[in-house]
Amino acid sequence: MENVLLQHPENEIQETAELSESTSESPADSVFHKFFLEVSSITMFTLRFFKEVLKPPYEFKELMNQSFQIGYKSLPLVAITGFIIGLVLTIQSRPTLAKFGAVSWLPGMVAVSLVREIGPVICALIFAGKVGSGIGAELASMNVTEQIDAMQVSGTNPFKYLVVTRVLSSTLMLPLLAVFADAVGLLGSFVGVNLNGHVSAFLFSSQIFQSLDFRDLFPAFIKTFFFGFAIGLVGSYKGYYSNKGTEGVGKAANSAVVFASLMVFIIDMIAVQMTSLFQN
Amino acid sequence: MKKNTSNRIRLGIFVSLGIVLFILGVYFIGERQQLFRSTFRLSCVFKDVAGLQSGGNVRFSGITVGTVDNISIVSDTTVKVEILIDEGTRKFIKKDAVASIGSEGLMGNKILILNPGTGGKMEIENNDIVKAVQPVNMDDILVSLKTTIDNTSHVTNNLSKITGSIQSGKGTIGRLLMDSALAQNFDSAIVNLKKGSRELRNLMDSSFTQNFDSTFINLKEGSAGIKAVMDKAKKSWLLWGF
Numbered sequence: 001m002e003n004v005l006l007q008h009p010e011n012e013i014q015e016t017a018e019l020s021e022s023t024s025e026s027p028a029d030s031v032f033h034k035f036f037l038e039v040s041s042i043t044m045f046t047l048r049f050f051k052e053v054l055k056p057p058y059e060f061k062e063l064m065n066q067s068f069q070i071g072y073k074s075l076p077l078v079a080i081t082g083f084i085i086g087l088v089l090t091i092q093s094r095p096t097l098a099k100f101g102a103v104s105w106l107p108g109m110v111a112v113s114l115v116r117e118i119g120p121v122i123c124a125l126i127f128a129g130k131v132g133s134g135i136g137a138e139l140a141s142m143n144v145t146e147q148i149d150a151m152q153v154s155g156t157n158p159f160k161y162l163v164v165t166r167v168l169s170s171t172l173m174l175p176l177l178a179v180f181a182d183a184v185g186l187l188g189s190f191v192g193v194n195l196n197g198h199v200s201a202f203l204f205s206s207q208i209f210q211s212l213d214f215r216d217l218f219p220a221f222i223k224t225f226f227f228g229f230a231i232g233l234v235g236s237y238k239g240y241y242s243n244k245g246t247e248g249v250g251k252a253a254n255s256a257v258v259f260a261s262l263m264v265f266i267i268d269m270i271a272v273q274m275t276s277l278f279q280n
Numbered sequence: 281m282k283k284n285t286s287n288r289i290r291l292g293i294f295v296s297l298g299i300v301l302f303i304l305g306v307y308f309i310g311e312r313q314q315l316f317r318s319t320f321r322l323s324c325v326f327k328d329v330a331g332l333q334s335g336g337n338v339r340f341s342g343i344t345v346g347t348v349d350n351i352s353i354v355s356d357t358t359v360k361v362e363i364l365i366d367e368g369t370r371k372f373i374k375k376d377a378v379a380s381i382g383s384e385g386l387m388g389n390k391i392l393i394l395n396p397g398t399g400g401k402m403e404i405e406n407n408d409i410v411k412a413v414q415p416v417n418m419d420d421i422l423v424s425l426k427t428t429i430d431n432t433s434h435v436t437n438n439l440s441k442i443t444g445s446i447q448s449g450k451g452t453i454g455r456l457l458m459d460s461a462l463a464q465n466f467d468s469a470i471v472n473l474k475k476g477s478r479e480l481r482n483l484m485d486s487s488f489t490q491n492f493d494s495t496f497i498n499l500k501e502g503s504a505g506i507k508a509v510m511d512k513a514k515k516s517w518l519l520w521g522f
């Protein structure tokens with residue numbers, strides 16, 4: 001069972017290609033085979049994660065280390081992005097609201113946009129770019145230099161040590177980063193509001209909390225766990241099953257970012273649909 | 281090892297700050313929804329809540345004092361609105377307070393407005409039912425506005441016809457203002473009047489008046505002479521018996 005789980009999907013794909021050649025299948029069939037093999041491989045990888053995450057021993061030390069690397073070290077990037085997004089959103093929204101004489105609604109509108117959607121999604125995309133590619137490249141280079149095989153030979157469970165810790169850290173750290181992104185984004189919005197007018201910090205915060213609701217905060221917060229999980233899982237999967245050779249490292253990092261970003265949008269779409277379903 | 285400890289401390293600070301920020305957000309949002317305050321419940325019954333939603337604000341004298349907790353349909357013409365009000369404002373809300381539905385600005389969300397009752401009444405109690413004033417429906421306003429616009433359109437149409445008639449010289453005012461012949465006649469009448477008045481003035485000048493005066497004097501003297509002749513004739517024997 002273990003061998004089946006650790007089997008390299010590329011090898012399976014290669015085998016499928018050979019099989020399709022021998023059975024004279026069209027290239028379209030081969031693409032379908034590749035796609036379904038990839039889906040089955042990701043599913044097995046995810047199931048293995050859930051199996052390993054519950055099974056002792058737990059790698060707390062590595063989890064702490066990964067949380068520091070993934071969470072704490074991403075904070076400056078996420079904070080700067082959040083601040084700029086808050087500032088820009090405020091400045092760009094002002095003329096439209098001014099047309100309706102509703103400039104006083106600016107803090108409330110920006111707060112709802114930031115907390116509900118823009119904060120978590122932008123934070124997740126930045127996180128996917130930094131952490132997803134980082135995990136992908138790191139695990140791929142370990143795979144290329146056969147460190148993963150060496151760990152397995154030495155009796156350490158590489159999946160538990162490398163994958164579980166990274167996926168768990170990214171799942172737990174992204175919500176915290178999103179909270180920071182929202183807070184700093186609102187600070188940016190406060191600066192933006194005060195560039196063309198004067199609103200006191202007290203009035204600004206009062207308007208923000210006046211317009212926000214638990215229905216804005218909790219669904220947005222909960223979906224960041226899914227974003228973090230998807231980014232960690234995709235990064236780990238792409239790195240863990242990368243091609244051998246230096247080319248494989250770049251490819252793993254690149255595909256981890258692309259696939260993780262796509263997953264963020266797909267999860268966001270599902271989350272929005274689910275939220276509106278429960279709210280109505 | 282030292283670096284590892286320092287990293288752990290940084291991570292601890294990061295996680296703690298994140299959790300504190302989240303809790304603060306939850307607290308302030310909950311505070312607005314009166315979750316962490318002592319509240320009491322009131323209800324009011326409307327025919328139509330005009331788009332009021334659960335979670336909407338309740339204002340008393342322009343201050344947000346509570347939120348709409350629940351809106352439920354009781355019958356085909358009755359909607360019950362339950363509201364949660366901050367306990368601190370209970371002493372200001374009297375038994376005869378009236379609830380109405382308004383909106384935040386022209387396009388804003390619907391809110392429930394509590395108008396304070398008269399000072400003499402007792403203060404309101406938990407689970408009391410507040411008298412409700414039915415909201416003015418926007419559709420009714422639009423229907424009324426449409427009637428006004430139709431009337432205005434009718435008036436402007438009539439005005440347009442009148443001004444058109446005047447411009448084309450129809451009717452008394454039109455002829456007066458637009459008929460050039462009438463204007464010429466008017467001009468000549470004015471000229472004649474002017475001429476007549478001048479001649480009258482000439483008539484009234486000094487030589488005329490002197491002649492007029494002498495004519496009157498002559499007439500007076502003549503009538504006096506006639507009177508004297510008549511007196512003498514009366515005395516004459518020839519006219520006795522007349």
